[in-house]
Amino acid sequence: MSKRSLQDDNIPYSNHEQTKPHKLLKTASSKIDVSKAQSLLLARLNGIELPNELYGIDKEYNTLYKILKQTVTSGESNSCLIVGNRGTGKSTLVRTVLRDLQDLENEFCIVKLNGLTEVNDRLALNEISRQLVSEQNQPERSFASFADSFDYLLSLLKSGDKSSLPVIFVLDEFDLFAQHPKQALLYNLFDAAQSAQNPMAVIGLTCRLDALDLLEKRVKSRFSHRQIYLFPSPNFGEFLNIAKGTLALPDDYTGSEAFNLDLEELFQNPTVNGILRRIFDISKDIRMFQKICFPPVCKLKETAPFLSAEEFTESSLIQRADSKTAMLKGIALLELILIISMKKLLEKDVTTFNFQMVYDEYKDFMNRTQVNGMGFGMKLYKQAVALKAFENLQMFELVCPVDAPGKCPKEFRMTKLMLEQAQVTEAVLKYNCSQMIKKWATGAS
Numbered sequence: 001m002s003k004r005s006l007q008d009d010n011i012p013y014s015n016h017e018q019t020k021p022h023k024l025l026k027t028a029s030s031k032i033d034v035s036k037a038q039s040l041l042l043a044r045l046n047g048i049e050l051p052n053e054l055y056g057i058d059k060e061y062n063t064l065y066k067i068l069k070q071t072v073t074s075g076e077s078n079s080c081l082i083v084g085n086r087g088t089g090k091s092t093l094v095r096t097v098l099r100d101l102q103d104l105e106n107e108f109c110i111v112k113l114n115g116l117t118e119v120n121d122r123l124a125l126n127e128i129s130r131q132l133v134s135e136q137n138q139p140e141r142s143f144a145s146f147a148d149s150f151d152y153l154l155s156l157l158k159s160g161d162k163s164s165l166p167v168i169f170v171l172d173e174f175d176l177f178a179q180h181p182k183q184a185l186l187y188n189l190f191d192a193a194q195s196a197q198n199p200m201a202v203i204g205l206t207c208r209l210d211a212l213d214l215l216e217k218r219v220k221s222r223f224s225h226r227q228i229y230l231f232p233s234p235n236f237g238e239f240l241n242i243a244k245g246t247l248a249l250p251d252d253y254t255g256s257e258a259f260n261l262d263l264e265e266l267f268q269n270p271t272v273n274g275i276l277r278r279i280f281d282i283s284k285d286i287r288m289f290q291k292i293c294f295p296p297v298c299k300l301k302e303t304a305p306f307l308s309a310e311e312f313t314e315s316s317l318i319q320r321a322d323s324k325t326a327m328l329k330g331i332a333l334l335e336l337i338l339i340i341s342m343k344k345l346l347e348k349d350v351t352t353f354n355f356q357m358v359y360d361e362y363k364d365f366m367n368r369t370q371v372n373g374m375g376f377g378m379k380l381y382k383q384a385v386a387l388k389a390f391e392n393l394q395m396f397e398l399v400c401p402v403d404a405p406g407k408c409p410k411e412f413r414m415t416k417l418m419l420e421q422a423q424v425t426e427a428v429l430k431y432n433c434s435q436m437i438k439k440w441a442t443g444a445s
């Protein structure tokens with residue numbers, strides 16, 4: 001079960017007293033089964049394997065475990081909605097509870113549906129029947145109509161020896177099921193759960209806080225109104241624990257002790273800590289960190305069995321590359337120079353500008369470099385040519401008008417740059433152009 005974070009609230013990890021990994025232990029027991037460890041970590045990153053532990057959601061775990069245990073052991077029907085942002089651990093929570101329930105003696109069936117794939121009630125019913133049929137070893141059947149299908153499903157639930165088997169329905173992307181016409185599936189499921197024909201639990205997972213409001217009155221009245229809320233990690237310590245939990249090896253893995261000690265060390269590395277801090281500050285989205293983990297995990301090998309901080313840095317830079325900066329790689333030099341001119345205007349607190357102002361800035365730069373005799377082999381383009389380049393930037397939506405065109409001539413229409421100054425600097429530094437332009441863009445000239 002989950003372990004509480006030992007960190008205090010809102011205290012960065014680096015401020016804590018940390019147990020230094022024992023270098024000797026690391027070298028002495030570095031015999032790690034790398035390919036097994038790599039497969040496990042990749043399975044975790046892909047959401048196939050569950051993490052070692054759940055962090056910070058003990059209460060929610062207990063609530064759900066209690067609800068489902070009652071269904072499995074005492075035959076009580078129930079329904080519950082788990083609400084939380086993307087990546088807050090809804091599926092992980094449900095899967096962990098279901099896994100732990102399987103340790104009990106009692107048998108039960110699980111039916112998993114997803115609103116993204118079961119886009120209408122007919123498909124959902126076929127899927128329910130398919131899963132129940134395969135669970136209960138009954139011959140597969142095809143259905144001509146919705147009614148047939150639902151009748152067959154109910155007969156599976158009600159009749160025969162197997163009728164006593166509790167069924168747990170897990171409805172991922174629950175809000176999408178509410179968009180099905182008449183909400184027939186939800187109505188029938190909640191109705192069956194409420195009328196206790198057969199022990200069953202209906203668990204809905206959703207990101208929408210207003211999911212309940214999407215239900216029709218007759219559906220809502222059959223729902224138990226139990227809701228479990230999950231939130232993103234409230235403090236950096238917990239976020240670090242979840243991130244570390246994704247990469248830690250279970251104790252029964254060969255060399256897990258050395259690997260986990262090295263992991264501790266890695267998380268104390270200022271660069272890796274900085275990457276995590278940035279993700280925590282921006283979005284608290286653990287999946288963003290997991291994306292960064294793929295290349296370092298893929299590069300594990302017998303000769304390099306530990307995760308490397310350099311790989312994390314490189315991978316995070318690739319993940320951070322945004323599409324606009326990437327787009328700037330392919331633009332013409334004149335277009336880039338116009339963008340730098342706009343950046344120069346932004347530096348002077350001029351946030352909206354027309355072509356004429358941008359061209360003047362460009363002309364100024366060219367004159368300065370020519371006068372000092374430091375030309376970089378580029379002549380001053382005529383205004384008409386520069387205007388064409390400016391229009392190209394508008395076409396790429398890197399520059400956008402601030403108001404309706406009206407009768408104002410093109411050169412004087414006010415526009416704004418759709419890039420951050422940092423994005424421009426980053427793009428210029430990567431662009432194959434003269435040092436003089438780079439210096440100008442970075443403010444050194």
Ligand SMILES: Nc1ncnc2c1ncn2[C@@H]1O[C@H](COP(=O)(O)OP(=O)(O)OP(=O)(O)O)[C@@H](O)[C@H]1O
Nearest residue numbers: 051053054055057086087088089090091092242286
């Ligand atoms: N409290 C937690 N403890 C351990 N791991 C967690 C926790 N919360 C999230 N994770 C990890 O974050 C990842 C995303 O979690 P999960 O898939 O359960 O999110 P979700 O809320 O179901 O997202 P979605 O709404 O997109 O389906 C998983 O790899 C999971 O292991």
